[in-house]
Amino acid sequence: MRKKTELFKKAGVRNVCPRPSERPIGVFDSGLGGLTVFRELRAQLPGENLVYFGDTARVPYGTKSAEAVRAFSLEITAFLLKKKVKLLVVACNTASSLALDQIRELSPVPVLGVILPGVEAALAAAPAGGKVLVTGTSATVNSRAYSRALAATGARVRVLEKACPLFVPIVEEGWCDRPVAEAVAREYLLPFRKKKVDALILGCTHYPLLKKIIARVMGPRVRIVDSAHAAAARARLDLAERGLLNSGRLGWSQFIVSDAPERFSALAMKLLGIKTGKVSVKRF
Amino acid sequence: MRKKTELFKKAGVRNVCPRPSERPIGVFDSGLGGLTVFRELRAQLPGENLVYFGDTARVPYGTKSAEAVRAFSLEITAFLLKKKVKLLVVACNTASSLALDQIRELSPVPVLGVILPGVEAALAAAPAGGKVLVTGTSATVNSRAYSRALAATGARVRVLEKACPLFVPIVEEGWCDRPVAEAVAREYLLPFRKKKVDALILGCTHYPLLKKIIARVMGPRVRIVDSAHAAAARARLDLAERGLLNSGRLGWSQFIVSDAPERFSALAMKLLGIKTGKVSVKRF
Numbered sequence: 001m002r003k004k005t006e007l008f009k010k011a012g013v014r015n016v017c018p019r020p021s022e023r024p025i026g027v028f029d030s031g032l033g034g035l036t037v038f039r040e041l042r043a044q045l046p047g048e049n050l051v052y053f054g055d056t057a058r059v060p061y062g063t064k065s066a067e068a069v070r071a072f073s074l075e076i077t078a079f080l081l082k083k084k085v086k087l088l089v090v091a092c093n094t095a096s097s098l099a100l101d102q103i104r105e106l107s108p109v110p111v112l113g114v115i116l117p118g119v120e121a122a123l124a125a126a127p128a129g130g131k132v133l134v135t136g137t138s139a140t141v142n143s144r145a146y147s148r149a150l151a152a153t154g155a156r157v158r159v160l161e162k163a164c165p166l167f168v169p170i171v172e173e174g175w176c177d178r179p180v181a182e183a184v185a186r187e188y189l190l191p192f193r194k195k196k197v198d199a200l201i202l203g204c205t206h207y208p209l210l211k212k213i214i215a216r217v218m219g220p221r222v223r224i225v226d227s228a229h230a231a232a233a234r235a236r237l238d239l240a241e242r243g244l245l246n247s248g249r250l251g252w253s254q255f256i257v258s259d260a261p262e263r264f265s266a267l268a269m270k271l272l273g274i275k276t277g278k279v280s281v282k283r284f
Numbered sequence: 285m286r287k288k289t290e291l292f293k294k295a296g297v298r299n300v301c302p303r304p305s306e307r308p309i310g311v312f313d314s315g316l317g318g319l320t321v322f323r324e325l326r327a328q329l330p331g332e333n334l335v336y337f338g339d340t341a342r343v344p345y346g347t348k349s350a351e352a353v354r355a356f357s358l359e360i361t362a363f364l365l366k367k368k369v370k371l372l373v374v375a376c377n378t379a380s381s382l383a384l385d386q387i388r389e390l391s392p393v394p395v396l397g398v399i400l401p402g403v404e405a406a407l408a409a410a411p412a413g414g415k416v417l418v419t420g421t422s423a424t425v426n427s428r429a430y431s432r433a434l435a436a437t438g439a440r441v442r443v444l445e446k447a448c449p450l451f452v453p454i455v456e457e458g459w460c461d462r463p464v465a466e467a468v469a470r471e472y473l474l475p476f477r478k479k480k481v482d483a484l485i486l487g488c489t490h491y492p493l494l495k496k497i498i499a500r501v502m503g504p505r506v507r508i509v510d511s512a513h514a515a516a517a518r519a520r521l522d523l524a525e526r527g528l529l530n531s532g533r534l535g536w537s538q539f540i541v542s543d544a545p546e547r548f549s550a551l552a553m554k555l556l557g558i559k560t561g562k563v564s565v566k567r568f
Contacts, residue, residue: 065544165457180464180468259352
């Protein structure tokens with residue numbers, strides 16, 4: 001493709017539109033947590049161009065009303081559609097829980113949330129008749145989106161749910177390896193270890209960064225399901241099915257936030273080792 | 285006054301404006317933390333009418349840019365001024381740190397933040413040459429508003445600062461009395477106990493709810509200064525000086541938020557035992 005474009009250029013032919021496969025994937029989240037999804041997309045789809053939007057002016061979504069989360073999500077969707085994305089990944093669990101239908105109504109390109117990929121991975125990990133524990137923000141858990149999605153598959157599993165609101169600030173504090181992180185995880189999760197859970201869904205984008213500690217608290221019997229990993233794998237399949245995979249060597253990345261770009265950039269490096277380069281700001 | 289109004293009514297005289305002292309005090313915060321200031325105002329000024337605004341659609345302010353915090357604060361100020369308030373109390377430490385000058389430019393009525401009252405109380409608690417530790421959100425600490433205000437008084441104290449971002453979600457989780465709250469407090473504060481601090485300023489509206497635990501971690505030598513208490517005392521003085529105290533028996537309270545009124549109402553009861561009654565919603 002690059003060669004072809006170059007030939008066109010040499011021949012004076014203006015390349016008005018990039019080939020569909022070269023259009024970027026749009027990823028959005030309430031803040032920087034969605035970078036765990038970005039990281040998985042980058043790892044599993046190295047050739048793709050990625051535009052990441054973090055709504056840092058209104059983060060977190062987890063304590064906001066469904067109405068507010070929907071309004072915010074639609075604003076961001078309209079913004080990313082202008083970037084000519086070929087696929088929209090809603091990395092935020094809260095927005096995936098509360099706003100996916102509305103986003104799909106607005107979007108002419110496919111929209112992928114993190115709930116269904118997480119559910120599929122959990123069902124692959126738990127035996128028939130087993131128990132799945134869903135962890136997430138208060139809004140995600142209260143929305144019962146994972147429970148409903150699990151029930152909709154018709155699979156015979158029992159679903160338990162637990163909101164863990166302190167996990168996000170612990171991650172953002174950079175305390176993932178400190179004893180206090182484990183103390184908080186025990187406060188939330190020990191009662192469920194006793195209930196002999198088979199799989200635990202990390203139903204918030206920040207939680208993969210606490211995966212080790214959560215696994216230690218839950219014990220070796222419990223499979224930890226990472227929605228970010230599952231969503232990236234699903235994005236790969238979707239693009240392949242539509243013939244939209246970008247097989248380029250190394251795609252570009254662009255980062256846009258609604259507030260405090262320096263903080264975003266610093267935390268992306270501190271927590272995930274991601275070098276964002278210059279982060280743009282789009283205020284709503 | 286009530287009797288006089290009734291006499292006017294009976295005589296067919298229309299009471300176009302309430303007497304200046306009967307106008308409400310406007311209080312605002314990024315969310316529900318400012319209810320600790322509301323609680324102090326209600327206790328110290330039982331006759332006052334109080335209008336409380338919590339910006340729950342955009343909470344927390346602590347991780348937002350100064351620009352965003354200023355824009356939000358000015359929107360809320362304009363809204364409260366329409367309610368004919370006689371005094372504006374900026375209960376939010378972040379907004380007090382970053383936006384007080386701008387709010388004062390916009391407001392024809394006096395504006396009171398929580399920083400200066402906290403500073404005055406700390407200076408009363410620490411000896412000359414002593415050490416004051418300021419705790420608060422990242423934004424408040426990074427703004428160095430308390431340090432600058434302490435320095436501006438010319439008092440000979442040494443100021444130390446520590447951001448404690450997990451305190452807010454711990455309070456909102458209702459974990460103030462659990463061991464994990466003390467573990468988090470020790471993580472943040474033990475190094476300062478060793479530094480022989482004389483006074484600690486609770487520089488965030490949520491922190492008074494962790495006062496006991498913070499006092500225990502810091503030890504009996506350290507005076508804990510509650511900015512909410514100090515701000516209400518200062519409001520009382522200001523109103524008295526201007527002849528604007530409402531000496532009525534029991535003032536009314538009104539609560540308005542920008543999102544999720546039921547959650548606000550439930551947490552007001554759970555955390556502070558405040559019965560809000562119906563909470564209105566004003567979206568920006």
